Each structure stands twice: as structure tokens, then as C-alpha cells.
Amino acid sequence: MNRDSLTVAVVGATGVVGRTMIQVLNERDFPVGELRLLASGRSAGQTVSIDGRTLEIGEAVPSAFDGVDVALFSAGADVSRELAPAAVAHGATVIDNSAAWRMDPSVPLVVSQVNADDLEGHAGIIANPNCSTMQLAPVLMALRDSVGLERVIVDTYQSVSGTGADALAELEGQIRAHVSGEPKQSSVYPHPIAFNALPEIDVFLPNGYTKEEWKIVSENRKILGLPELRISCTAVRIPVFVSHSEAVHVETREPVTPERARRLQNRGASSATKSRPSTRSPLSP
């Protein structure tokens, strides 16, 4: 791998996340030699315009990964399950944004500020977590390393961007329907999301949590290296376009003053999230 100039593939390049990946690669001056944009057969052949350049979308098939150094996958779990091993076989290191590989014991699940060490000895696929986990893990890490985590409760306020471009269009359409007095049309979500709160993100699992909630529970446990961590979650979709919020309640093992907790949090979270300053007393009355 020539680190001065990498061939980077983005799988799912036409999606909201894929397009943001490309934008961030540009913003950060990531040393991209060749940028290979890939998507399902349906989108292949389309073009996207990036910084004035027009790039064609190629079809995401195994041979498309020939010569690719890093493949960023964000085209859903099915595509990742099928294509990531093929990309690895063709020599790429896969960074997978889907849920396909996250809980595989042989795949590191990494938030760069928290557990970069887990990257050692990866076998070609590196997973990154669910969006709600990603922004929470650095905050929890700071407490884990200083005062210990006894129990964590997370309630989310998740934006529609997390579902994808179709959902953003659905919210926009419902807003316009509201203004023009038409009925709101829903197909992405089971109910209107405009001016509503939906405590049902993804399907319900037999344990009573939704799949989204269980991701937050199990992915945080894995990233933090605390498989027994007592953590619970209610995940709620709200009518916000972009940016997830979370209300997080933590019981620590050792006492911690609000001031110290805030200092630790700001340090841990500096590059990942912005916390509302909290000077709250502990739970006891």
C-alpha cells in the first residue's frame, strides 16, 4: 500500500452516506490517487459531479476492487456481506459502515478515538459502528478510563438522514403536504415522521428491543471492551433532517463531581460530539 497516494473505492457512492464520504475525503485532503465510485447495477453508469469533476459510477462487482487500497462500504448489510470478502480477496482493506460484520468476533469494530488498537491484526475488514454508537463511545470511554462505568441509559433523538435519501425526501414531502393541506404520504416509515416521534427504528427483536437499540447496546459493549456493561436504550426517530442527539445517563463506579465529569467528557468527546454542559447533582436526592 503506497501511503502517499491511495486508490480508494466508495461502494454506495450515490447514497447520502457515500456522497458525504466523498465530500469528507476531499475536505480532509485525504491522499486519494484514484477515486473509484461504485454502486449497485441500478446506479452504475450514472455520473456524479464532485468539485467540478464529473465521475462515472461503476458497478460494484468483485473485479472492480482490483488495485483498490481502501474500500469504503456504505451500501447496506447485504452488499457488504456479499462483496466485502471479495474486495479483500482482491487486495483491498474494507472499512464497512454497515451492520454486516460489526459483531463478527474476527472483525475489529473501531471508533478511532476509542479503540484504534483493535485495528492490529485485522483480516481485511474493519467495521465502524452505528451512527448513534459512534458519537457515544468517546464520551463513555472517558468515564470508563477515569471512574468506571456501572450502568448506562441512552435515549436517542435520531434524524431522518440516518435512514437515507428516500427518508429525507419523505419528510420533505410530508412538510409540503402539511403546508398545502394535503394528506401526508408515508412509505419509508410506517407512520408520518413529520411532526411525530417514532419509537421504532428498524424491526423489533425477540428480546423486545428494536434492532437499532440492540446495536447501540452490543456495539458499545464491543468497542469499549466491556461485554458485560449494563446498558439500555430507547431509540426514537424525530423530524430532524440531519444530526442525531442522545440523552445519556451514566452511573459511575467511583464518585465523580459534575465539574470533573464535564472536563473528562469534553476531553473524550472533543472530536466526536458536543455535549450540553451539565452541572447536575448525582441521582440521589
Place this chain on the structure above:
Amino acid sequence: MNRDSLTVAVVGATGVVGRTMIQVLNERDFPVGELRLLASGRSAGQTVSIDGRTLEIGEAVPSAFDGVDVALFSAGADVSRELAPAAVAHGATVIDNSAAWRMDPSVPLVVSQVNADDLEGHAGIIANPNCSTMQLAPVLMALRDSVGLERVIVDTYQSVSGTGADALAELEGQIRAHVSGEPKQSSVYPHPIAFNALPEIDVFLPNGYTKEEWKIVSENRKILGLPELRISCTAVRIPVFVSHSEAVHVETREPVTPERARRLQNRGASSATKSRPSTRSPLSP
């Protein structure tokens, strides 16, 4: 007090809550003989139309309570603080929807399904709690009486209706601004509420909680008769027009199966709120 036909005053009759009170009195065939609608001097003289009848708004002054049996107050804490004792002196029983009297030890704070017994021996003023407390107390009561409450964490998803008519108009205006591509104007809230989540309801107190959050903590303790209850809260305003939601996490004193918790909840909450069925395992992994 002639229970066959009561003279009922509604103070704050032009507000969102006042108008809903009048509507509910009608819907429930409450035995209203005379309905006296009162408001501040600014609104006095206006008329409102109810079921085809046009009623004039009188000015909320002490003498307006002559002959009133029940006075429903919803015109803010300042009005209640000033006028409720005067209404009592004129012979009325005040049911106060503001925060003015809730935490006064001589005033019962009542949710009818939970602590109607506390009405005994009231001295003229009866307080009802904050909207977020009102819908939560019956659920907590059911657990308190069966398995005991060890700890409660509540995160709210509160609608704009709780702030009042100005806020509903502000949300509507911001939605229309979004559609027409104009900047969003905010004056009721410190930031746009449309397509946003505001974790700041009312002012911050020295203890780090907002006033709204502290109401939920202290009012639940009083209504449930558990002054030492370990309860914490994050209160968040979201862009929903009407109806508050809450994510509630309870640690019980005795073990309880999800099925039993659900049965107890549905019994306790039947007339107050509708819970999402939950079959979740307890927090321990």
C-alpha cells in the same frame, strides 16, 4: 356546592389549555350551570364561540369569582399566585394548572388516578402537575404499589403545544419559511424548533437541571409520596405540534418479568397514557 349544577370559571380561557378545558367540560357533560370565562384585561371583552354559543370573556379580577364553585386556572403562575387565594376567599375551589402552588406543602398536588386521597382537607387550592408528570405518575404508581421503585430515568420528547399558542404559531411559521426558502424566525424559543431538538425547556436552575426537568423530579416525588425517590430527567422539546412522549427506564425493588410489568403498566396507565408494549429483559446482560 350544588353538585347537580356547578358554576365553573375558566381563568386563561383564551389560551390553548383554557380552550381545551372548555372543550373537555363539554365532551364529558360536566354539570356546568354557568360557565364563566375569564382572562387578563388584555383579552377581556373578546368573545369565543363554543358549540354555536358565543361567550364573552370577563376580566379575571377577585369579584369575578363571586358564586363560582370551581375555578380552573391556566393563565400562568403569576396570575395563579395573585388570584387563586382571592378566588378561594370568594368561595371557589381552585384547580390550578400552573406551577405556582404545586410544591406548597399545604396544597395537594393530585393526579386523580394516583392520589385522589390527598384531596382530603385541601384549603381551597388543588394543584395539578406539569404535563410530563401527569402522564408518567400513573405508570410509576402501578410499579410502586407492586414491585417498588428503586430508580427512575425519564427523557422527554415534548410537543410545542406545551409552550402555548405563540409557540404553535412559531413552529408553523418556521415550517412555511422552510418550504418557501426563507430564514426561520424565532422569538418564543431561543433557537428554531422546526426540524430541531432543544434540550432546554424553561430556564436552567443552579443544580444544573432545567426548571421543567426539576418539576418532573419533584412533582413525581410529591404525587407518589416518595420524597426520596431517585429520579432524573432530561427534557427535550421536539418539533411535534401536540402530544408529549417519554422514554422511561425504571429499576424496581423486586424482580418483575416484562409480561407482569406490562400488565401492571396497562392497568395503571389505562386512562392516562398509552405505552409501547415492552418485553425487554432487565438491564443486566
